Amino acid sequence: MGILTKPAIVRPQYRITQDEMVDVLQRLHPNHPDWSKINRMIRNTQVNERYIVRPIEEIIAHSRFEERSLIYKEEMRRLSVQAVEQALENAELEAFQIDLIIVTSCTGFMMPSLTAYLISDLPFREQTKQLPIAQLGCAAGASAINRAAEYCEAFPGANVLIVSAELCSLCFQPAESAISDFVSAALFGDSVSACVMKSTSGTGFQVESNASYLIKHTENYIAYDVKDTGFHFVLDKQVMYTIETVAPVMREFVEETVQRAPSDLDFFVFHTGGRRILDELVKHLGIAEQRVALSRESLAECGNLSSVVVFDVLARLFEAGTRSPGDKGLLAAFGPGFTAEMCAGTWVE
Incomplete structure (x- = not known):
């Protein structure tokens, strides 16, 4: 059995309200025949605002996939380090006490995984195990928790760090005009979390x-x-x-x-x-x-x-x-x- 300690959540610096996003989508697709339906569906998401990793005007310009991948890598490393340092403090542990790092992300691709960069960027042991989870989407956070719990059960006394990093705005496709594309554009936000699962005492x-x-x-x-x-x-x-x-x-x-x-x-x-x-x-x-x-x-x-x-x-x-x-x-x-x-x-x- 493992104990999930308090997660650390790090938001990107840019924020966009739903009203602003609707204005952006209308500007991109001014002649869409289903705007009344789209507007109603977006409002029904009950999303008032979101955080995004770049200003909205930069996101809708859609730089090349290569450039977006570079942003993904840069921001993943920067935001994840902040989250990990806070999560370790919340768990009252040092980096060298972590035995396994699990990273979940489905909004970009890195090789080597973010796990390798974290072990190099912070004072983790070279023997720290790595488990990247890339293709479980929204279910990946809960899956990581379950795999961490199984690891703690298999190795009593172990500590597992889970980092979840999603930069959904980098997947925005401004030319797409299906209703589901508009709803997705108004639903997903960016954030990074880090959380330690301890197999010993904790809150x-x-x-x-x-x-x-x-x-x-x-x-x-x-x-x-x-x-x-x-x-x-x-x-x-x-x-x-x-x-x-x-x-x-x-x-x-x-x-x-x-x-x-x-x-x-x-x-x-x-x-x-x-x-x-x-x-x-x-x-x-x-x-x-x-x-x-x-x-x-x-x-x-x-x-x-x-x-x-x-x-x-x-x-x-x-x-x-x-x-x-x-x-x-x-x-x-x-x-x-x-x-x-x-x-x-x-x-x-």
């Missing part, structure tokens, strides 16, 4: 069980088309109906591992795939609306941060100061595949 979320679930033949629901201009996000509207399939699996997982119904848990850390995903979780798990307030808050203030989301919501849970030792909770995220990653456990101090 936080002690992961006690985990599960993975993939709905077969749904590979087209969430995907990338890789073109000369970079990653083109593809989202099938069928993804909105997946929670109805996944919810019974989540319910059974909670009942078997925690011996409670989901509605009886004390806290939830849910990935903010969007307003509809949260609505469906509330409906199909039978939980009270206020139990997902922190996920709604994260969505409104930052947008969908892909693999960073669960750490952003977990950080808000720490900052709220409402948890007591012994509280039971569920963490879950969803991504390409269609994949669900979940874990349950206890708040400890």
Whole structure:
């Protein structure tokens, strides 16, 4: 069992409101025939603002894929170092005490992985193990938590650092004009998180069980088309109906591992795939609306941060100061595949 300590969240310096983004999209596509529908769908995302790694005018100019990749590498290293230093301080550990570094990111590509740069840039041991996770999308943060918990169980006394870094704005494609492209452009935000899982004492979320679930033949629901201009996000509207399939699996997982119904848990850390995903979780798990307030808050203030989301919501849970030792909770995220990653456990101090 591992204990997730308080995550560190680092935002890029630029911010854009939803009104500003709508203006940008209208300027790019002034004659689109479905603007009233698009505007309504964007407003329904309930995203008020987001942080982006470059000014919006630079992003919509769409420099070459090579230049975007250079920005990705530069900002990944810069923002991740800040997040890691704060996360280590939160966990009251030094870099040399970390045994494994897991990095999740699906919004760019680096080789070697960011793990190698972090080990060189900060005083980690040369023997530190590396585990990059690149293709699980929004589910990757929860997957990293589950793999870290398994590592801590296999190696008692180990400490695992999880870094999630998503620069979604670098995937913006200004020429795309499908309705799903407009919604995606108004939904995703940029952020970097770092979080330490300790296998010994600490304050936080002690992961006690985990599960993975993939709905077969749904590979087209969430995907990338890789073109000369970079990653083109593809989202099938069928993804909105997946929670109805996944919810019974989540319910059974909670009942078997925690011996409670989901509605009886004390806290939830849910990935903010969007307003509809949260609505469906509330409906199909039978939980009270206020139990997902922190996920709604994260969505409104930052947008969908892909693999960073669960750490952003977990950080808000720490900052709220409402948890007591012994509280039971569920963490879950969803991504390409269609994949669900979940874990349950206890708040400890």
